[in-house]
Amino acid sequence: MLFCSNTFMTIAWYGHLRFRDRPLIEVIVVSWLIAFFEYCFQVPANRIGYGEFTAYQLKIIQEIVTLIVFAVFAFLYLGEAPRWNYVGSFVCILGAVVFAFWGKV
Numbered sequence: 001m002l003f004c005s006n007t008f009m010t011i012a013w014y015g016h017l018r019f020r021d022r023p024l025i026e027v028i029v030v031s032w033l034i035a036f037f038e039y040c041f042q043v044p045a046n047r048i049g050y051g052e053f054t055a056y057q058l059k060i061i062q063e064i065v066t067l068i069v070f071a072v073f074a075f076l077y078l079g080e081a082p083r084w085n086y087v088g089s090f091v092c093i094l095g096a097v098v099f100a101f102w103g104k105v
Helices: 002-018 022-050 056-074 084-100
Strands: none
Touching: 002 022, 002 056, 022 056, 056 084
16 A cells, blocks of 8 residues: 555656646646545555554655655656665665664564
8 A cells, every 4th residue: 555655646746747848737736636546545554554553663664665666766757767875875764764663573
């Protein structure tokens, strides 16, 4: 569910970058319509996960899923190759995830 919700949100937030010739109000409205589907997956995912994970842990999981989805999206849709410093940054964030779940796994 988190991967589905993050896919919709990434499209809503960044999909319009390939359509810079479109009016801003148009891309805002389309982005909001796409974001609706993100909520249809995100809200149930958080409800299901809360209790098994703390709210902090849910947010941390959501952030790493967001980075994974975004990296794939940026490469495939926007045609942006990852640079070494982006990969290093993602590794640091992954370390933060491990640190947040220390003792849980």
